[in-house]
Amino acid sequence: MASYKPVVVPSYPKLGEKITKDTLYWKHYKAPIQIKEFGAVNKIDFSPVPPYNYAVTASSRIHIYGRYSQEPVKTFSRFKDVAYCATYRDDGKLLAAGSEEGIVRLFDISGRAPLRQFDGHTKAVHVVDFLSDKYRIVSGADDYTAKVWDISSSSEIISYKEHTDYVRCACTSKLNADLFVTGSYDHTVKLFDTRTEKSVMTIEHGQPIESVNLFPSGALLVTAGGRYVKVWDMLKGGQLLVSLRNHHKTVTCLCLNSSGQRLLSGSLDRHVKVYSTTSYKVVHSFNYEASILSLALAPEDEILIVGMTNGILNVKHRKREGAKELLNKRRRPVYRTFVKGRNYMPKEAHGKNNFPEVAVAVMQDLNRRGTLKNALAGRNEEQLRVLLSFLISHVTDGRFAPVLINVAEIIIDIYMPVVGQSPIIDKQFLKLQELVEKEIEHQVELLEVLGMMDSLFATMARKKPTPLEEDKSDGS
Secondary structure (H helix, E strand, O other): OOOOOOOOOOOOOOOOOOOOHHHHHHOOEOOOEEEEOOOOEEEEEEOOOOOOOEEEEEOOEEEEEOOOOOOOOEEEOOOOOOEEEEEEOOOOOEEEEEEOOOEEEEEEOOOOOEEEEEEOOOOOEEEEEEOOOOOEEEEEEOOOOEEEEEOOOOEEEEEEOOOOOOEEEEEEOOOOOOEEEEEEOOOEEEEEEOOOOOEEEEEEOOOOEEEEEEOOOOOEEEEEEOOEEEEEEHHHOOEEEEEEOOOOOOEEEEEEOOOOOEEEEEEOOOEEEEEEOOOOOEEEEEEOOOOEEEEEEOHHHOEEEEEEOOOEEEEEEEOOHHHHHHHHOOOOOOHHHHHOOOOOOOOOOOOOOOOHHHHHHHHHHHHHHOOHHHHHOOOOHHHHHHHHHHHHHHOOOOOOHHHHHHHHHHHHHHHHHHOOOOHHHHHHHHHHHHHHHHHHHHHHHHHHHHHHHHHHHHHHHOOOOOHHHHHHHHHO
16 A cells, blocks of 8 residues: 655745835834723723823723823723713813713812813713813713713803613814714714804714714814714715725724824724725724724824733834934843743634635646546535635635636536525625636736737837948848
């Protein structure tokens, strides 16, 4: 009996990662610092004035951290239940926060006890913010209301009850001290003017809204709800500009970078996506170990902070330009270098889609032995779905196309009689057909371009007659 010979997996050229300016910019952060809070981190807010401390709201406490401190420099703990949405005023001197008790509290950064307490909501207050005149506060609560408060008198100025579900997010205009936006679980966003008794604009998002963010100009509004991030033109009456669906789970938070050219979104799928605000395409992505509830960027994007459901605060500091010399300095390997990866366990996702070379090599070997058709036949719906998904992912890859086109033809021959019995398989066959047709169109276009280039090169390479040849032709 012949000894077993393992399948030889051919080495294919690796496709390099596309390096862009955004890739270099967003990867220019140090290794993260992890800070454990007492509960899920529902809000992170940077002070708008130096030294740019930041407030973290988690459980029944608000912690104030310095830019480089891993321990709180100050704590506000005068809450009987969960605290929400601690937000700085524009001058960095006051801090407002909501609570599960339905009370809005105002703190002086230099003190500890609340300066003011605003009573009026009957259920939990999840969002608070300052109007740009600095003397009024906006709050939204689970009693379906949004209220405006006067700081000096601790009194309620006006109350709006137009939402039909929890009000969970809000933001104020930086240009107009009377305008603010609220988002609710009733799927709507409402624009209010404190000079009027009713909302001046209503926008239908389509899913329960978790976060809203106005651009500094006030012309564009970003809303997050469900798996969607949507951008609206406020100057055109709330016209939808773009709808983005790049997350796999609910989007919980939004943030603009200091220049306003990049939009960040955090989600329960453990990812932070970075979008260009000109093309609205994803230019970078961060991956975290738990579902994300809040995120914030320091001025000049120096610090990126993410708060998660497990109470972990992930803090990344931007590398300083002056530290490059230290980075280039050679160091001896430390102990952790040698033990790195000893406890590594491959994840379930590490399948044939992560290493297509192995799967293609097996298919190629089965075809050489004449048993490929037998191996592909007799598959149930789930196994056939996996095979078709693999073909859809890799059939247009030039490294694997010769083998996978043959596999696709065999699968079509075997399973054509059962087409129409499973909508999932039918959909994948159609997707495979569209993919192959599109690839053929690209190949035809490329051949046309190649023909044009051949003609061009032939014209350029045509030999010019020398003066001697010209004289001979004249003499004849």
